[in-house]
Amino acid sequence: MIESPQFPPLLSGQTVPRHTDPFDKAVSQAIAGVxxxxxxxxxAGDMLRAALVLAPETPLEQAIQAVYVAQIGLAESLGALAPPEVPVHFQWPDRIKVNGAVCGRVRFAADGADPQExxxxxxxxxxxxxxxxxxxPGQNPNETCLLEEGCSDVQPMALLESWSKHTLLWLTYFMDSGFDRVHNEWRPRCDTLGKMIEQPRPGIFVGLDEKGRMLLRQDVMTETVSLIEFAEQT
Known part of the structure; x- marks a missing residue:
């Protein structure tokens, strides 16, 4: 029997059937007013799949910065549960990397797409x-899983429980102090900063601006790319 995870105050959990996507369920319930x-x-034991519903009190361009909070929460959770030598990094906008290979992702969707609403x-x-x-094994060398990275002792529900606690802590920091503290924690974990990238568009990933938008340099021009562009349609 799988032991139910314990969530911190202000958060609660609902299981979904094995063949139901928790993200889709969360979106439908968010629309319904959960x-x-x-x-x-x-x-399911082969993959941790979970989705958190939030009710922002700010415009979308600020609220979407919580995606970085969730990434930090996941990185800190893996850091706490996995062997200490296992590095965790981010690939903008939504990939999680373990030992240099993609090992999961963050998904997000919102009610609307207007940054000012x-x-x-x-x-x-x-x-x-x-x-x-x-x-x-090794068929897709750029992708991995926790078992292949020496994390066989990490259990999905333990990771979920840890993620909920770390994410809530960083949501508190975010609401109290704004994006700066989140940015300072996120930046060292992004392994493509300062490098030429091909996705989402070719250019040099200079960093993030004060609104959490990607700064992408192409020749002498620098453009901004918002996380809002990568939100899933509902």
């Missing part, structure tokens, strides 16, 4: 694979 702070999650809800989900997706 309480902010509800985490929908699957108890306050959304009624924001859903942020995480997906972290625990075992290989197929029987041929």
């Amino acid at each position: 309480d902010s702070g509800t985490i929908f999650y699957s108890e 306050q959304p009624r809800w924001l859903v942020i989900g995480i997906e972290v694979p625990f075992i290989p997706a197929n029987d041929e």
Whole structure:
């Protein structure tokens, strides 16, 4: 029997059937008016899939910065549960990397796409694979799972529980201090900063601006790219 995760105050959990996507369930329940702070999650053992519903009190361009908070929460959780030598990094806008290979992602959707409008809800989900997706290790060298990275002792529900606690802590920092503290914590974990990238568009990833938008340099021009562009459509 899988032991139910314990969530911190202000957050609560709801399981979904094994073949139901927690992210889709969270979006549908957010539209229906479920309480902010509800985490929908699957108890499947091959991958951690969970989604947190939030009710922002700021315009979308500020609220979307909570995506970085969720990434930090996941990195800190893996850092606490995985062997100490396992590095965790980010690949903008939504990938999580373990030992240099992609090991999951963050998903997000909001009520509306206008940066200046306050959304009624924001859903942020995480997906972290625990075992290989197929029987041929190394078939996709740029992708990995926790088992292949020496994290066999990490259990999905333990990671979910830890993620909820670390994410809530960083949401508190974010609401109290704004984006600066989040940015300072996120930046060293992004392994493509200062490098030429091809996605989402070719250019040099200079960094993030004060609104959390990517600064992408192309020749002498620098453009901004917002996380809002990568929100899933609902």
